Amino acid sequence: MSVDSFATQGAFGQQINANFPLLSDWPLYNTCKAYDVWREDRHVPARVTYVIDKEGVIRGVVESETDMDVHSREALRIVKELG
Numbered sequence: 001m002s003v004d005s006f007a008t009q010g011a012f013g014q015q016i017n018a019n020f021p022l023l024s025d026w027p028l029y030n031t032c033k034a035y036d037v038w039r040e041d042r043h044v045p046a047r048v049t050y051v052i053d054k055e056g057v058i059r060g061v062v063e064s065e066t067d068m069d070v071h072s073r074e075a076l077r078i079v080k081e082l083g
Contacts, residue, residue: 025045
């Protein structure tokens, strides 16, 4: 989920040849607000990754503003533990 516009998400998806939908929370940011990551003072969300299972239960949360690699690494670790 990104707060980038639909057009930006679409262009990015084409650039990386994504074979899955890329989701945008733009322009209302309802998902960011529902997960309490929207920062009204900065008009951007906190960088948080949620691992959510098939039943909709949050199984892991990864938070880092500076280390983008930790998001994918830790999310993958959590998914493997669930497997």
